[in-house]
Amino acid sequence: MEVKKEKDYKKIIIPIIILLVIIAGIFWFFNRKTVNEFSGNLVSIEGQEMVVSGVYLGDEIDDSIQEPRNVRVVITNETKIERISFNVPDTDETFNPSELPKEVSIINLDTLKDDTESNTLGFLITSKKNIYNKSRFEAEMISYFLPVFSDF
16 A cells, blocks of 8 residues: 555656646746846957947846946957948037938958057847857957047
């Protein structure tokens, strides 16, 4: 009789555990966030990696509760680096930078390093994979705006 009770418990407990694992998996699948963009400011460039302090971007992210975090962005041979430069008007009047003509160019890492030496730049980084809560990821595209000031 003792052996039969033990088998009865196993018949009940094992399906319950399996059911709980399935429910947890479904809950995780439907509540996970998918993010492919990160925006922030450059902290440093170390070899083929950038350290950027910023936040994840996406429809599933509440920007108001995010704390900036440092991530390592791996730059591969396939990574496109896009510089969007615009001339800052020599005027005392206010202007909207988004209305100024822009020049878009694809550049290399050395040019990006040169641009960061004399400018504080903000970056928009995209990846093919989900990067949410990742501290290191490969960049598919790195974009930034470069203001160009006329010489006085």
